[in-house]
Amino acid sequence: MLDWIKDNSTAFAIAVVFHVLFLVALLVNWQMDKPDKIILEQGDIIQVSAVDANSYDAEVKKIEQQKNAEQRKKAQAKRKAQELAKKKKQEEIRKKKEKQRKADELKRKKAADVKKKKEALKKAEQEKKRKKEAEKKKIAEEKLKKEKLKKEQLKKEQLKKAEQEKRRLEKQKKQQQAEQKRKAEADKKRQAELKRKEQRDRAERERRSKGIINRHVVLIVQKIERNWRQPLDVPSGLECKIEIILLPSGNVVSVKIVESSGNQAFDRSVETAVRKASPLPVPTDSVIFKEFEVMRLRFEPGSN
Amino acid sequence: MQYTKLTIRVAPFLLFFFSLLFVINSVFVNQAHAVLEVEIKGGFQSADPIAIVPFSWSQSGKAPVDIASIISRDLARSGVFSPLSLNQLPEHPTMEGSINFPRWKNTNAENLVIGQVAAIGQGRFEIKFKMLDIFTGKSSIEYRYEVAQKQLRRVAHQISDQIYQKLTHTKGAFDTLIAYVVVNNDVDSKKRIYTLAVADSDGYSEQIILKSKKPIMSPIWSPNGKRLSYVSFEKNRSIIYMQELKSGKRKTIAQFKGINSAPAWSPDGKRLAMTLSKDGNSEIYVMHIASGVLQRITNHYSIDTEPAWAPDGRSLVFTSDRAGKPQIYQVAINQQGRSGNPKRLTYDGNYNAGASFSPDGKSLVLITREQGRFRVGVLELASRQLQILTRSRLDESPSFAPNGKMVLYATELSGRGILEAIAVDGSHSPQRLRVLSGDVREPAWSPYRR
Numbered sequence: 001m002l003d004w005i006k007d008n009s010t011a012f013a014i015a016v017v018f019h020v021l022f023l024v025a026l027l028v029n030w031q032m033d034k035p036d037k038i039i040l041e042q043g044d045i046i047q048v049s050a051v052d053a054n055s056y057d058a059e060v061k062k063i064e065q066q067k068n069a070e071q072r073k074k075a076q077a078k079r080k081a082q083e084l085a086k087k088k089k090q091e092e093i094r095k096k097k098e099k100q101r102k103a104d105e106l107k108r109k110k111a112a113d114v115k116k117k118k119e120a121l122k123k124a125e126q127e128k129k130r131k132k133e134a135e136k137k138k139i140a141e142e143k144l145k146k147e148k149l150k151k152e153q154l155k156k157e158q159l160k161k162a163e164q165e166k167r168r169l170e171k172q173k174k175q176q177q178a179e180q181k182r183k184a185e186a187d188k189k190r191q192a193e194l195k196r197k198e199q200r201d202r203a204e205r206e207r208r209s210k211g212i213i214n215r216h217v218v219l220i221v222q223k224i225e226r227n228w229r230q231p232l233d234v235p236s237g238l239e240c241k242i243e244i245i246l247l248p249s250g251n252v253v254s255v256k257i258v259e260s261s262g263n264q265a266f267d268r269s270v271e272t273a274v275r276k277a278s279p280l281p282v283p284t285d286s287v288i289f290k291e292f293e294v295m296r297l298r299f300e301p302g303s304n
Numbered sequence: 305m306q307y308t309k310l311t312i313r314v315a316p317f318l319l320f321f322f323s324l325l326f327v328i329n330s331v332f333v334n335q336a337h338a339v340l341e342v343e344i345k346g347g348f349q350s351a352d353p354i355a356i357v358p359f360s361w362s363q364s365g366k367a368p369v370d371i372a373s374i375i376s377r378d379l380a381r382s383g384v385f386s387p388l389s390l391n392q393l394p395e396h397p398t399m400e401g402s403i404n405f406p407r408w409k410n411t412n413a414e415n416l417v418i419g420q421v422a423a424i425g426q427g428r429f430e431i432k433f434k435m436l437d438i439f440t441g442k443s444s445i446e447y448r449y450e451v452a453q454k455q456l457r458r459v460a461h462q463i464s465d466q467i468y469q470k471l472t473h474t475k476g477a478f479d480t481l482i483a484y485v486v487v488n489n490d491v492d493s494k495k496r497i498y499t500l501a502v503a504d505s506d507g508y509s510e511q512i513i514l515k516s517k518k519p520i521m522s523p524i525w526s527p528n529g530k531r532l533s534y535v536s537f538e539k540n541r542s543i544i545y546m547q548e549l550k551s552g553k554r555k556t557i558a559q560f561k562g563i564n565s566a567p568a569w570s571p572d573g574k575r576l577a578m579t580l581s582k583d584g585n586s587e588i589y590v591m592h593i594a595s596g597v598l599q600r601i602t603n604h605y606s607i608d609t610e611p612a613w614a615p616d617g618r619s620l621v622f623t624s625d626r627a628g629k630p631q632i633y634q635v636a637i638n639q640q641g642r643s644g645n646p647k648r649l650t651y652d653g654n655y656n657a658g659a660s661f662s663p664d665g666k667s668l669v670l671i672t673r674e675q676g677r678f679r680v681g682v683l684e685l686a687s688r689q690l691q692i693l694t695r696s697r698l699d700e701s702p703s704f705a706p707n708g709k710m711v712l713y714a715t716e717l718s719g720r721g722i723l724e725a726i727a728v729d730g731s732h733s734p735q736r737l738r739v740l741s742g743d744v745r746e747p748a749w750s751p752y753r754r
Contacts, residue, residue: 217340220342221342221343231472243339264473265472268471272414273344294340295340296340298341300343301347302347
């Protein structure tokens with residue numbers, strides 16, 4: 001075995017190198033698994049290149065193994081043949097002695113040369129291949145490195161961003177609080193202003209509604225007086241008090257005699273006057289109308 | 305400690321309760337405060353505008369009596385009402401359901417009278433009427449009558465009374481009678497014919513009580529409205545008679561020597577005051593009808609005449625010229641006769657005569673002379689205020705309606721006597737009664753019919 005290794009040292013070395021590389025690749029790939037997942041979210045290119053590297057390595061390894069086995073088989077067969085030939089030749093040597101041995105030697109030398117040449121070529125090729133592989137691997141590694149860096153950078157950036165966001169939020173919060181405080185103060189101020197305005201408005205409204213009430217009282221009195229026909233022989237000094245209920249339309253809903261004059265015809269004239277005057281000119285404002293919903297009227301015949 | 309605990313436990317409820325009370329209280333106060341109190345002075349006085357729609361009639365053609373127009377004229381004559389004329393009526397509904405109230409609100413009427421007349425066979429008629437308040441849409445009176453044809457006019461007057469009573473709160477006096485004397489000139493004999501007649505208060509449905517070629521004077525109603533007393537000269541001298549209207553039976557009351565005149569029935573119907581000159585001078589006497597016993601009330605050399613009873617039967621007023629010119633005097637009376645000395649009541653002007661009491665006894669209606677014209681005046685006894693009602697030239701024989709709201713009197717129109725009625729408050733112009741043919745004099749308004 002050792003001999004075989006000695007004989008095929010180059011191939012063995014290549015195999016070992018490839019194994020190591022393969023392992024490293026595998027390890028790296030395995031290590032990368034996790035970050036890969038993170039990266040997945042970042043972009044497809046990185047993932048695709050990583051997978052390519054993987055599959056490529058496996059391919060190389062396979063080819064290498066196949067080659068090795070073939071070589072081994074070949075070597076074994078050759079050795080057996082050589083041993084057989086050796087034994088035959090030992091007799092032949094004896095027969096042909098040196099001559100044949102020299103020829104064999106020459107032949108073997110030639111074969112070894114060819115083999116050497118072939119192996120050198122093979123080695124060069126393999127070297128080339130290895131170099132290429134290494135190159136590729138390097139690129140991949142660099143790529144990975146770059147990606148890792150990128151990832152880290154990204155992570156850093158994200159962290160930074162998060163930090164910034166946090167700071168921004170805090171700032172915002174502070175600003176908001178300040179704003180709220182300012183707003184609350186403004187509100188308070190505005191409310192106070194509003195309250196004052198309302199008071200002023202109410203006073204104004206009251207003043208105005210008082211004016212409206214007075215105006216409508218005059219209108220109502222005039223309309224009832226226009227409609228108040230008294231009986232001809234009304235004695236003087238009569239007085240009748242009634243309570244009326246009005247609708248917002250001014251229509252008289254009910255007339256109740258609160259205090260009779262004692263003269264029924266006169267009382268009736270009062271009631272009729274109100275009904276005749278219906279609808280009474282009440283204010284249209286529903287709030288002010290409330291004042292007119294129930295009215296007390298005192299009737300006294302005028303001096304005519 | 306127990307007490308404190310209890311207080312603590314009760315406190316929240318109390319608080320809630322008090323707050324509730326406060327809320328309720330404040331609402332109440334607000335409401336009480338919210339009631340507007342308004343004073344209305346003025347207005348105007350006028351006759352009551354009323355709409356009387358022609359009544360429907362069940363048969364084709366014209367109804368035997370236009371009840372609506374009788375009511376309308378009755379109410380107008382009272383002076384208290386001013387019924388809308390036919391062309392002022394926006395529609396002629398005869399059933400409540402067909403009244404379009406908004407249209408009536410545009411007239412100045414306050415009340416609306418509708419009705420139906422139907423012939424129900426055997427010469428009988430059904431009359432239904434209803435009065436509605438235009439502004440409430442409510443029916444205020446509703447009546448149904450069933451009468452013979454000759455009573456249709458009376459039904460109309462009764463409806464007038466219902467309306468009058470409802471709207472003035474005073475009894476109406478439309479379903480009453482008047483008695484009067486008509487003087488006609490007979491074309492053939494060129495002699496005067498005197499007629500004592502009775503008619504409805506509007507002058508229609510005249511019935512003749514007595515016809516004579518000699519003067520008939522001073523008709524007066526018995527308090528129960530069933531008899532008339534009057535003076536007739538049919539025997540060429542003045543005699544006081546009493547006549548029952550229904551039977552036409554009559555009785556001679558006074559045919560003393562000299563003047564027998566101016567009968568006046570006491571409110572209890574048992575005595576008759578009159579003017580007699582059997583003792584030489586015109587004096588006032590009271591006769592107890594049943595016994596014929598006479599009591600002399602006045603004793604004065606001047607003329608005392610035209611006695612009239614106070615509604616309480618405790619005094620008489622009469623006309624006397626004992627102060628030089630005719631004036632009204634009052635004398636107290638009891639069952640035995642005079643119970644006091646005559647007191648003068650009138651001082652306005654130099655002629656006041658023919659007084660009679662208002663049903664409430666508070667005033668007198670009389671003829672007063674003003675600027676040479678004889679007019680109807682009302683003297684309020686408490687204040688001695690004399691209000692002149694008429695503007696005519698020659699009024700005579702005023703008498704109150706039984707409700708005291710109107711005065712009936714005779715006046716002169718182009719040399720002929722006519723009857724007029726006027727509202728006592730003097731706010732309305734005189735209303736002429738149906739113009740009768742001839743010269744109408746000495747009207748007397750009957751008491752309420754029973």
